[in-house]
Amino acid sequence: MLKLYGFAVSNYFNMVRMALDAKGLDYETVVSMPSQEDDWLQKSPLGKVPVLETDDGCLSETLVILDYLEDAYPEKPLFPADPFAKAQTRQMLQVLKLYIELPARRLFPGVFFGGENPALTIEEVRPVLEKGVRAVKQLGAFKPYLMGEQVTAADFVAMYSLDLAAGVAAKTYQWDLLADIPGAAELLERLGNGECAQRIAAEKNAQMAAFLSKVRGG
Ligand SMILES: N[C@@H](CCC(=O)N[C@@H](CS)C(=O)NCC(=O)O)C(=O)O
Structure with a gap:
């Protein structure tokens, strides 16, 4: 059986959980934290989560x-069949990762983890996020899902990266990032109402305080 390693507060872990669930696949979760220990590096060369263990x-x-999930389990597709539409979905995935999630993540220490963000980082992140937001707005269909009528993998990456980026933007720049992407708030609400998303949210909320206390050194 597929095994997914990670922890409930991890946004990347939850993106994969949503995809596994949407495909109706059986899988086991194994609670694992990022680590630079040799054992973990055998599974995850960068020491990060999530990791999917397959046969x-x-x-x-x-x-x-x-x-991989799409190629190995094509039933219940999470990418369009048409090559161009599929590439557009991948384009959106890259935009979300490179120009929304990763720049926002640079400010997690000051926004979520009780640290202080360097002024230079604050200055550097904003123009990247602005371009990312512009690109999501331009490339997104929001009809009603991010790429059109069908739910795709991009929806799951969006739901667990736009939400965090919005938190970062609000606290750092007093900027309502979602308001600059018409349809984004409605999309996050629609996705968040799903059964799997609700289960993930409940687990995340239950573990958030302990996680924050750990990363804040408490
Ligand atoms: N590029 C990785 C990023 C995953 C990632 O950053 N995961 C976080 C937890 S949400 C992590 O493992 N952080 C520890 C680290 O970066 O060393 C992916 O797409 O899976």
Whole structure:
């Protein structure tokens, strides 16, 4: 059976959980934290989560895992069949990862983890996020899902990256980031109402305080 390693507060872990659930796949979750220990590096060369363990071995990197799931389990597709539409979905995935999630993540220490963000980082992140937001707005269909009528992998990456980026933007720049992407708030609400998303949210909320206390050194 597929095994997914990670922890409930991890947004990347939850993106993959949503995809596994949408595909109706049986899988086991194994609670694992990022680590630079040798054992873990055997599974995850960068020491990160999530990791998907398959009969053929382990895979890390969320977008790669999403591609693998699509190729290995094509029933209940999470990418369009048409090559161009599929590439557009992948384009959106890259935009969300590179220009929304990763820049926002640079400010997690000051926004969520009780640290202080350096002024230079604050200055650097904003223009990247602005471009990312512009690109999501331009490339997104929001009809009603991010790429059109069908739910795709991009919806799951969006729901667990736009929400965090919005939190970062609000606290750092007093910027309502979602308001700059018409349809985004409604999309997050629609996705968040699903049964799997609700289960994930309940687990995340239950573990958030302990997680924050740990990263804040408490
Ligand atoms: N590029 C990775 C990023 C995953 C990631 O950053 N996961 C976080 C937890 S949400 C992590 O493992 N952080 C520890 C680290 O970066 O060393 C992916 O797409 O899966």
